Amino acid sequence: MPPARRKKGEGQWALGYFTPLNPNEQVKKDDDGLNVRQRVLDLYARHGFDAIDGQDLRGRLRWWGLYTQRREGIPGGQTATLEPHELDAEFFMLRVRIDGGALSLEQLRAVADISTTYARDTADITDRQNVQYHWIRIEDVPAVWERLEGVGLSTQEACGDTPRVILGSPVAGVAKDEIVDGTPAVEEIKRRFIGDKAFSNLPRKFKTAISGSPRQDVVHEINDVSFVGVRHPELGPGFDVWVGGGLSTNPMLAQRLGAFVTVDEVPEVWAGVAGIFRDYGYRRLRTRARLKFLVNDWGAERFRQVLQDEYLHRALPDGPAPEAPAPDARDHTGVHEQVDGRFYVGAAPRTGRVSGTVLNRVADLAESVGSDRVRLTPQQHLLVLDVPGDRVEEVSAALEALDLKVRPSTFRRGTMACTGIEYCKLAIVETKQRASVVIDELERRLPAFDAPLSLHVNGCPNSCARFQTADIGLKGMLMTGEDGTHVDGFQVHLGGGFGEDAGFGRKLRGLKVTADEVPDYVERVASRFVEQRQGEETFAAWVARAEEGDLV
Incomplete structure (x- = not known):
């Protein structure tokens, strides 16, 4: 009888699986991503794009906010068929991390000047409170870094398997209704841990959100770790801890640990959660490497116990859950x-x-x-x-x-779009300009529409524009047109959202629209919502009870 096979692990360091289990892990083992900065300064910026090592080009440069840009003219149908080098342009997207979304005017002018000098006047505000440039040349990166770092900004760990930019309430420290100002925690995490090699090799990206606003304005439900403002009946203002949220192709909502922390304790608890991810996170399969999979397998109770026993070495007090904000309260327009x-x-x-x-x-x-x-x-x-x-x-x-x-208008206020095929190598369809046209059309056709409505346009399944959590989420895909050729289209997701009834959008079998049909479709569904709405009913609540025929 042959010996029993040893069960294959998930690549968790804490359980002794240190052997690289996929190419990305090998790249990180070969050299820490943070080290690529010196090669940019000494070699790549001097000798140009062709001098960049392949593992740095499509790997370690991300640790400093750099992704290769999509080569112009490549249609969406070739996104998944071409080799990486065939998709690469000799230009970069560069992401500036702006923790908490906070900029002084000196910093804002630096961001603006880089755009006009080095990025062909491009600048996109992302849904992570970053600014994203395009058309950056590797030869100009040292000058860009010098300009940013001269005003206290950086591109360090803006991408890569690292602690990404920390989302913070845009009105931290100024809002009249604020429970607690999370700014000191954001700044302390940034000071102590961003760029620390103890956290520069995580299984995948690690997203953080901290807000003491009762508006819950940092989408805590879909971050790896979030600190949500609450008032403890005995301990006063502080934060409720959530872990394990994330979207992409396997969306999961974060789970409450039921633990209360003060603003001073947030950095220590953050480091504990990040440490669990580093040590127990799954590294064998990259498709299962986000923290949400570990949390889903363990559950909140076990996760909290490991956090307390192995990383904090003390128990955290139980705390209250945050109260649900009013619908559409997260917006600050x-x-x-x-x-x-x-x-x-x-x-x-x-x-x-x-x-x-x-x-x-x-x-x-x-x-x-x-x-x-x-x-x-x-x-x-x-x-x-x-x-x-x-x-x-x-x-x-x-x-x-x-x-x-x-x-x-409701349509301008609630419409988001990812980068799309214009610059992104993962995208299948165009997004930004298309979403802009949809806004204009809907403002013209439905000028009296004033109910909250979010429309999120995404160029691929990766959900950078959070299509699963929108009232109307559009996921880019190719469709067959009437003449048999491929045309841009979208799979429709309806009724997603955050708050008390947080959940992912409803997918109806076969509900797809071509890009040209999007304005007609949104007009049709929005009009039916208005006709059938009961009182102050939200769009998501209407979708949950609507007949399928009213949603197509």
């Missing part, structure tokens, strides 16, 4: 009074797409009214803080003149 009597003004660009030219004008505008602070949001929006009451209308009008809508 419009004019809002701050705790100090001044105002913040929130504006919606078109799907996060701005430019260095526009950002410089925003900086000039803020400075003209005595403000030195701008914030970016997880909804791809922008806020100007500290506006005097008698200058609010002036600021609002000036932002509107830049096509940054302070009083946006």
Whole structure:
């Protein structure tokens, strides 16, 4: 009788599986991704794109925010068939990490100047509060780094298997209704752990969110670890801890640990959760390497126990769950009074797409009214803080003149889009411009529509624009047109969302629309919602009870 086979592990370091189990793990074992910076400075920036080692080009450069850009003219049907080198352009997308979305005017001007000088005036506000450039040459990267680091910004660990940018409430420290200001925790995590090689080789990306706002404005349900503001009946204001959220092709909502931490304890607990991911996270199969799979297998109770016993070496107190925010409360567009009597003004660009030219004008505008602070949001929006009451209308009008809508339509306010095929090597269809056209069409066709509605347009299944959690989520795909040729299209997801009834959108069998049909489809479904809506019913609640025929 042959000996029993040893069960194959998941590649967890804590269980003794240190042998690299896939090519990505081998690359990280060969050299820490943070080390590529010196090769950029000494070699690649001097000798150009062709000098870049392949493992650095499509691997370690991500540790410094760099992804190769999609070569122009490659159709979506070839995204999954061409070799990586055939998809690469000799330009880069470069992501600037802006933890908490907080920028001084000096920082904003640096971001803007890099855009106009090195990135062909491109700048996208992402749903991670980053700014993303395109058309960056490797020869210019040292100058870009010098400019950013001179004002306290960086691209370090903006991508890669690392702790990515920390989402923070865009109104931290200024909102009248804030439970607790999470800014000190964001800054301490950044100071102590970003760039620390103890956390620079994680199984996959690691996403963090910290907000003490009752609006719950950092999509805590889909981050690897989140700290959500609550008031403990005995211990006062602090945070409720959530772990294991994530989207992409296997979406999962985060689970509450039921543990309460103060703002001072957040960094230590963050390091414990990140340490569990590093040590117990699955490394054998990259498709199972996100923290959500470990949390799903372990459950919240076991995860909390390991965190307390092996990493914190103390028990955490139980705490209350956060109260559900009002529908659509996470958004910060419009004019809002701050705790100090001044105002913040929130504006919606078109799907996060701005430019260095526009950002410089925003900086000039803020400075003209005595403000030195701008914030970016997880909804791809922008806020100007500290506006005097008698200058609010002036600021609002000036932002509107830049096509940054302070009083946006429902469709401008709720539409997000990922980078799409214009620049992204993973995309199948175009997104940004298409979403912009949809906004214009719906504003023209449904001018009186004012119910909250989110429309998220994604160029592939990876959900960078969070299509599963939108009222109407569109996942890019190729469809067969009437003449038998491939045309851009979308699979439709309906009724996703966050908050008390958080969940993923409903997929109806065969519900797909071509790109050209999107305005007609959204108009049709939005109109039926208005006709059948009961009181203040949300779109997601209507979708849950609607007849299938009303959703097609």
